[in-house]
Amino acid sequence: MSGAPATDLPVAVVGGGLAGISAALHLADRGVPVILFEARSHLGGATYSFQRGELSVDTGQHVFLRCYQSYRQLLERLGTSHLAPIQERFAIPVLHRPRPDGPLRTAWLRRGTWAPAPLHLASGLARYSPLTVRERALAATAAAALRTVDPDDSSADRVAFGPWLRRRRQSERAIERLWALISVAALNVPPDQASLALAARVFRTGLLEQADAADLGIPATSLRQLHADPASRLLDRLGVRLHTSTKVQRIAVDGARFVLRTRRDECLARAVVVAVPHQAASQLVPTEAAPDRHRWADLGSSPIVNVHLHYDRRVTNLPFAAALDSPVQWVFDRTLAAGARRGQYLVVSLSAASDQVDKPTEVLVRAFTAALADLFPQARAARLLDAFVTREPHATFRQRPGTASLRPLPLTQVPGLVLAGAWTRTGWPDTMEGAVRSGLRAADLLDRYDRAPHDALTEALP
Incomplete structure (x- = not known):
């Protein structure tokens, strides 16, 4: 295939989640021409929002900790750290009943x-x-x-x-x-x-x-306003070419270059960061780059379900809480963050939700309306303005024993093609911090690749 020399071509980032955003920013800050492809109509990956009436709805409740240093630095870079305040000190209200028939109590961790x-x-x-x-x-x-x-x-x-x-x-x-x-x-x-x-x-x-590592940070705005929109603006100012609503269907190796094919077009790149979930990466990465890519499917996935309840009045003064002896795991007050103009908008977040992910919406809404009425007596007299469910069937990889050997290093066997994503071998769980770290590491490896042989970089990795 003819075309420009590889050195004149951009680096392609495939995937506009936190890993892809971090990689693209890291490269663009160093003057590298970057083109970013995202299958959805906006950036943000798993941390995205949608509009439902007056509510800006997050698909998941993405809490972070003070020790998420790379993630917090990304927020600083995006200019949104003030929209994600952190507790002065770690404190979790835990709702429980000392006796099954006794009154509700609030304990504190x-x-x-x-x-x-x-x-x-x-x-x-x-x-x-x-x-x-x-x-x-x-x-x-x-x-x-x-x-x-x-x-x-x-x-x-x-x-x-x-x-x-x-x-x-x-x-x-x-x-x-x-x-x-x-x-x-x-x-x-x-x-x-x-x-x-x-x-x-x-x-x-x-x-x-x-001592302060676990202090909780909870976004005070929608995830789209926290990540996607400011990232789009910043990347555009840095000259990154953004192609949203554009799914990369195939990556082919062409000598020292790469050919990325979409439904409408193809793009040449001198290097590629594949920053998509492991299920998609196993289909997209060329076999010669990762002969064992089929093993990534063994990472599996674990679901998260969120039940959204918008009441016509305030039913609790707690900004968030955990619950014991209840179907509720965690509940968050997202009234102000979602832009609700009346009442109180609560979200019940259910992790490890294999038993809930396939249940009908009306069953989940009925169960958790009753559960919140048990936790918050004022909810019993409240009227629901809206109630709905969001499901993330593949929210994270399944973080069970033995997964470390399945999580790949960022370098592949083809020089110039690197992996990013919270599912890669970051040493961290599948979190926003792990995603950002993976993107920075992938971009740093490409930056170093311009100055060091591929084999030398491979030997330097743990």
Whole structure:
């Protein structure tokens, strides 16, 4: 195929999620010509929003932590960090009933301000009433043991988190009412199906190594306003050619160049960042670049379901809460963030939602309207202005034991073609932080590839 020399061609980024946005920005900041393809009509990937009446609806509730340094730097770069405030200190209200027929209580998981990690959690754990005094003491010993688990140890990745906790004398109650409260939300699988290595990353990095690492950030606006729209504007100013509503159907290697084919056209590129989910990447990446790409399908997926309830009045003053002994896992007040002009708009977020993802909307709405009425008595007299369900059947890869060996490194066997996405080998769970880190790493490898042989880069990777 004739055409321009490879050195005169742009770098193509395939996928406009957080990984693709991060890669494109990193390259454009260094003066590299970039062309970005996104199959949807807008950027944002899994972190996207849509309009429903007066509401700007997020498909998922994407909470982040203070320790998400790369993600927070991306927000700074986009000029939207002020739209994603972070708690002054980690504090989670946990709704529960000490007795099945007793009154509802609010317990708090929170950190102290007077001690370094991990002692910053001691006072909060000591007062955590959903556990007995003995369970709290044993939880502290399990936390100490978790600090010794290396998240990058492949042997830890082959172990399930739940059985590991039981071997540390954690009762079923303690697992359900403490450990699963965090791990299910972070890993999108139950503890018995979760990789110990990934759980260790969550608890060590988020809770046990720095006192303020787990302080929660919750977007105060829609995800589209937080990510997609500002990223589009910034990339356009930097000269990145954006092709939305354009799905790349095939990538072919042509000597030192790449040919990207869409339904309408084809594009030549000197390098490619493939920043799409693993299911799509396994079909898109050329066989010679990743002969074992079929194994990526074994990463599987795990769903998240969100039940959206817009009431005609305020039913709770809590900005968010977790719940025990309830169908509700987490509930968020998204009234202001979604632009609701009246009433209160609550979203119930259900992780590891394999049992809910295929249920009819009316069944889920009925069940969770009743569940919120149980948690918030004022909801019993409220009228629903709107009620609907959003489903993410493939929200994350399935973060079970053994996944580390399935997650590929960013470099492929074809020089100039690299992978990005939270599903690649980032060392992190499938999170916004992992996605951003993967995009930066992929772009950095291409930048270094211009100055170092492909083999040398391969040898430098862990």
